[in-house]
Amino acid sequence: MSKASRTKVQLFEVAIDMFSRLGYDAVTVKDIAEEVGVTERTFFRHFPHKSTILFPASAEVLSAARQQVLDIDAGSPAEAAVAMTIVMARQLEQFTDWHPERYRILHSSRELLAVEALQHELWATEICNALVERFGIAELDGRLLGALATLVLRESNDDGFRSGRQRATLVEAVRASWQRLVSLGVLSEHLLSSE
Amino acid sequence: MSKASRTKVQLFEVAIDMFSRLGYDAVTVKDIAEEVGVTERTFFRHFPHKSTILFPASAEVLSAARQQVLDIDAGSPAEAAVAMTIVMARQLEQFTDWHPERYRILHSSRELLAVEALQHELWATEICNALVERFGIAELDGRLLGALATLVLRESNDDGFRSGRQRATLVEAVRASWQRLVSLGVLSEHLLSSE
Numbered sequence: 001m002s003k004a005s006r007t008k009v010q011l012f013e014v015a016i017d018m019f020s021r022l023g024y025d026a027v028t029v030k031d032i033a034e035e036v037g038v039t040e041r042t043f044f045r046h047f048p049h050k051s052t053i054l055f056p057a058s059a060e061v062l063s064a065a066r067q068q069v070l071d072i073d074a075g076s077p078a079e080a081a082v083a084m085t086i087v088m089a090r091q092l093e094q095f096t097d098w099h100p101e102r103y104r105i106l107h108s109s110r111e112l113l114a115v116e117a118l119q120h121e122l123w124a125t126e127i128c129n130a131l132v133e134r135f136g137i138a139e140l141d142g143r144l145l146g147a148l149a150t151l152v153l154r155e156s157n158d159d160g161f162r163s164g165r166q167r168a169t170l171v172e173a174v175r176a177s178w179q180r181l182v183s184l185g186v187l188s189e190h191l192l193s194s195e
Numbered sequence: 196m197s198k199a200s201r202t203k204v205q206l207f208e209v210a211i212d213m214f215s216r217l218g219y220d221a222v223t224v225k226d227i228a229e230e231v232g233v234t235e236r237t238f239f240r241h242f243p244h245k246s247t248i249l250f251p252a253s254a255e256v257l258s259a260a261r262q263q264v265l266d267i268d269a270g271s272p273a274e275a276a277v278a279m280t281i282v283m284a285r286q287l288e289q290f291t292d293w294h295p296e297r298y299r300i301l302h303s304s305r306e307l308l309a310v311e312a313l314q315h316e317l318w319a320t321e322i323c324n325a326l327v328e329r330f331g332i333a334e335l336d337g338r339l340l341g342a343l344a345t346l347v348l349r350e351s352n353d354d355g356f357r358s359g360r361q362r363a364t365l366v367e368a369v370r371a372s373w374q375r376l377v378s379l380g381v382l383s384e385h386l387l388s389s390e
Binding site for chain 1: 271272273274276305308309310312313315316332334335336338339340342343346347349350353354357358372375376379380381382383384385386
């Protein structure tokens with residue numbers, strides 16, 4: 001891990017710890033930077049706003065998903081959308097999104113839930129754009145698939161925390177959610193055959 | 196339509212007009228109430244915040260969807276989720292959500308998009324709760340179906356405005372979106388057979 005990445009992870013971990021102890025509103029960017037021993041300018045190089053520190057893996061997740069689509073040789077747009085969720089889940093695990101304390105902080109504030117919702121909207125849009133570019137499908141088709149992939153990621157993530165179940169990995173939780181949608185008679189069985 | 200409903204629709208229409216002309220941030224609740232000739236207290240009886248005036252049909256949409264699920268005698272939870280989107284689309288049409296100017300105002304502000312995202316989160320939760328109550332399915336299954344139903348409603352609505360296509364009705368757009376998901380190989384064909 002590069003020095004910059006280490007600083008980013010450290011900022012995230014210190015911020016989560018401080019938000020947990022003192023409350024999100026009571027902690028400033030200055031407090032977090034001081035605790036880590038960096039300048040505020042360094043903080044803002046990694047995170048444009050205080051709230052974005054709760055989404056540390058955002059850029060990496062999206063770029064991995066994009067690469068996944070470009071690397072796919074065959075298959076349908078729908079299969080590519082499923083594959084993207086697996087790759088994104090793997091990235092989220094490697095970074096620190098799969099994190100119970102982070103989940104509790106996000107759900108303690110309407111403002112933060114709104115930031116999360118916009119973050120998910122961004123994921124859906126990026127998945128849509130990648131699918132449209134790679135497969136030449138209609139924009140509405142891309143948006144439906146992007147929104148579906150995002151909802152599976154989101155619900156798989158939230159379910160682990162909400163239910164208090166500790167899942168082994170987010171990747172497994174995402175696979176299980178796709179499977180549940182097949183079992184519910186919603187998704188076509190063929191969709192997961194290549195998985 | 197009752198007098199209270201007429202006032203509500205009037206508040207919505209005046210607010211949309213004022214937001215369009217003057218910008219969302221420049222218009223206060225007081226301005227809107229004065230223009231309609233009612234007190235601020237009356238405004239707040241219909242809408243708890245200024246932003247909620249952009250979601251005038253919220254309560255009616257959710258109660259119609261809930262009723263739909265309770266009235267269903269047979270079918271699967273997935274079929275019920277599809278049926279709920281049709282009923283909700285019909286409610287949204289009757290009220291004023293299906294409204295190009297409203298769409299433009301919502302998309303002019305990050306804050307309003309966040310309010311919309313929370314609104315959609317509420318729809319997903321309510322659909323989930325209704326399905327769990329009616330069919331006794333697991334909460335995660337309910338949430339996946341609730342989120343899927345919400346995404347179809349949202350994308351069907353947005354697509355009409357984004358693409359500049361004027362669809363005949365939101366109900367038709369919602370039906371078409373479900374059909375697209377079948378054509379993409381995502382949804383099981385059986386899902387729409389009873390529709």
